[in-house]
Amino acid sequence: MSGYNDRVIDEFRANGGRVQGFGTGLVLVHSTGARSGEPRINPVAAMRDGDGWLICASLAGAPINPAWYFNLVAHPEASIETPDGAVDVTAVELTDDGEYDAAFGRFVARYPAFADYATKAAPRRMPLIRLVRRA
Template structure:
């Protein structure tokens, strides 16, 4: 997976945020997060939906039975920086949404044109976390 992510990150940076691979377009952000156990800085590309206060992201991991590592890192260290296609580098605070807010955020992901998010949900027994990256 690292090679795939490295290629996405390289294309994102080379093109100013447009990633043609897998049809991502300008819908990704790059999370700069700190390992919960290792303390190492990592970069992960994730699908993001703009909101009034920032961006929504979903810890879908393609419907895997566990959450992605970046999710655990954001829970441990929620103040991070992201790279965006339109706003450049932005400081954000990651907030895990719960209840109706989580469900509304998740509905936005599953209703995206050509979205695979509903199929991810069908593959797993876990409730896929949704976070909002709020501008600091």
């Protein structure tokens, strides 16, 4: 984990999910490494989506997907820390164009910078993941 991520995680936990510059718009994604099988934690911009959450594998518009995306594809059973507590989730990638476009529109309305990230990332379509609460 990078020093930056470590600082964000520490701030998230110390301030009840509030991080400077993000407010309460982050979750901490607890995943299993796709290749290593080791536990990983990544702070990720998220928004509520019904009873779940949406996250976008933007990597700030890089031409590649972030490592946590591959972790969730390989091991979709994960958990997140939210400002309201820990939640067990299943990661489901949005692949239907209509569903993706509608969800991405909501995501950009909440986080306008993601429109710029999408432009930078082109022709890569940044994956959108719905984190569905497990019983």
